[in-house]
Amino acid sequence: MSAPRTVVRHAPGKLFVAGEYAVVDPGNPAILVAVDRYITVTATATDPGPGAPAVVISTDLGPQAVPWRLHGDRLVPSGAQDPRLRGALAHVVSAIETVGRLLTERGLSLPTLSVSVSSRLHDNGKKYGLGSSGAVTVATVAAVAALGGLELTAGERYRLALIATARLDPKGSGGDLAASTWGGWIAYRAPDRAFVLDLERRLGVDRTLRAPWPGHEVRPLPAPKNLTLQVGWTGEPVSTASLVSDLHRRSWRGSASHRRFVETSRDFVGAAAAALESGDDEDLLHQIRRARAELARLDDEVGLGIFTTKLNRLCDAAEQAGGAAKPSGAGGGDCGIALLDAGAQRDISEVGQRWAAAGVLPLSVRPALEGIEE
Structure with a gap:
């Protein structure tokens, strides 16, 4: 052929x-x-x-x-x-x-x-x-x-x-x-x-x-059972490669703080995967909050600029609605994600309004069930 x-x-x-x-x-x-x-x-x-x-x-x-x-x-x-x-x-x-x-x-x-x-x-x-x-x-x-x-x-x-x-x-x-x-x-x-x-x-x-x-x-992994993924764009593009390279150049790598970060990350990622597999939405939210806290600790210690004012407001708005949120990827701008109760449409709408008031654009995106397509 x-x-x-x-x-x-x-x-x-x-x-x-x-x-x-x-x-x-x-x-x-x-x-x-x-x-x-x-x-x-x-x-x-x-x-x-x-x-x-x-x-x-x-x-x-x-x-x-x-x-x-x-x-x-x-x-x-x-x-x-x-x-x-x-x-x-x-x-x-x-x-x-x-x-x-x-x-x-x-x-x-x-x-x-x-x-x-x-x-x-x-x-x-x-x-x-x-x-x-x-x-x-x-x-x-x-x-x-x-x-x-x-x-x-x-x-x-x-x-x-x-x-x-x-x-x-x-x-x-x-x-x-x-x-x-x-x-x-x-x-x-x-x-x-x-x-x-x-x-x-x-x-x-x-x-x-x-x-x-x-x-x-x-x-x-299965999708969350009763949670919806919401995405906000800060309008501040950032180079992931630049932030990762900056971290690699610092003496933080190999330190006790670095080892703690890696161990903690392994723990909450493993627990989040288990929560997805078991359909435990509450534990998944807890692990996402842990992930945000550990990124914030890294940011405080190393000063990379992972969290911006807009990303903090994005996360806080989701937390106030009972959800969990964090920067997605290297941070410093780009997108943040939130997991919210899929049945709480009023809360979802209010989070979107708070994002918009903070200068964060809610993106109309959903999980793509398939990868590369013809």
């Missing part, structure tokens, strides 16, 4: 429910949920005529298509480009390169292609903090692999996306990739990205996909 000429893939965004910061260390657990805001990647085979670029990438974040040529297994920009746009395309480029190496190892070749990206994870170029980098990487891997004639499992798509992302920033946990790949509520443990990259350099992409990744785990 011939390979398709055009492939379209949609990948959902994500939110961290619990376990931020600790999850960047291999083997530490976190809980994430995929959300129904999507990035769409369309890959189309193009004419490989003389002088044609190997890849042309266009995105709704920039006004022009960007051509690239192949230099070995790397994509090199053709001609002058806006450096900001090139940075925005880094994850797309790395995903294409990684799939290209796998195709070569399997005796195939990367077709000349155009890749078009459109996103509902931004607002006029400002990101919501819903995992746009992870979603675009997963969607690009899935679309380009299918266009090249590869049939991949969900686990292989995730692993390709992890390799592509780790080549850009090995400190990222990959939790966003897992949420975008599998969808729903998941428990996640990150692999050792340095180990994975070393394996890929020594053995190649294909053998790395099939090798054991110690410490890594993804398992589905």
Whole structure:
């Protein structure tokens, strides 16, 4: 059967429910949920005529298509480009390169292609903090692999996306990739990205996909029984990579405080996962409150700026309504999440009004039950 000429893939965004910061260390657990805001990647085979670029990438974040040529297994920009746009395309480029190496190892070749990206994870170029980098990487891997004639499992798509992302920033946990790949509520443990990259350099992409990744785990979790997930956007975009890098540079790592943070995080993440599995909503709320308190302790000790005025007001409004809330992800802006009684519509409405009065935009998002979609 011939390979398709055009492939379209949609990948959902994500939110961290619990376990931020600790999850960047291999083997530490976190809980994430995929959300129904999507990035769409369309890959189309193009004419490989003389002088044609190997890849042309266009995105709704920039006004022009960007051509690239192949230099070995790397994509090199053709001609002058806006450096900001090139940075925005880094994850797309790395995903294409990684799939290209796998195709070569399997005796195939990367077709000349155009890749078009459109996103509902931004607002006029400002990101919501819903995992746009992870979603675009997963969607690009899935679309380009299918266009090249590869049939991949969900686990292989995730692993390709992890390799592509780790080549850009090995400190990222990959939790966003897992949420975008599998969808729903998941428990996640990150692999050792340095180990994975070393394996890929020594053995190649294909053998790395099939090798054991110690410490890594993804398992589905049920949704809360009678709680609704509410999401508020502060309108203050923040770089997760920058905050995580800042934490890595500080002497806090390896200290007694760091060990306490990791141990406490493991405990409340494990308890929150157990509460989801048993349908114990009250205990789940308790664990989310513990997660907020531990992030606040970290913020007080290290001074990262995880909590902003808007995020504190978001959390306080949910607490006043009997719910539980916390920043989602690195904090410093982006989104906060709240779990509220699904049957208390008046409380839900009042929380939304308090958020709006504090300058927090309630986002109309729901958990995405499926991951990557055609």
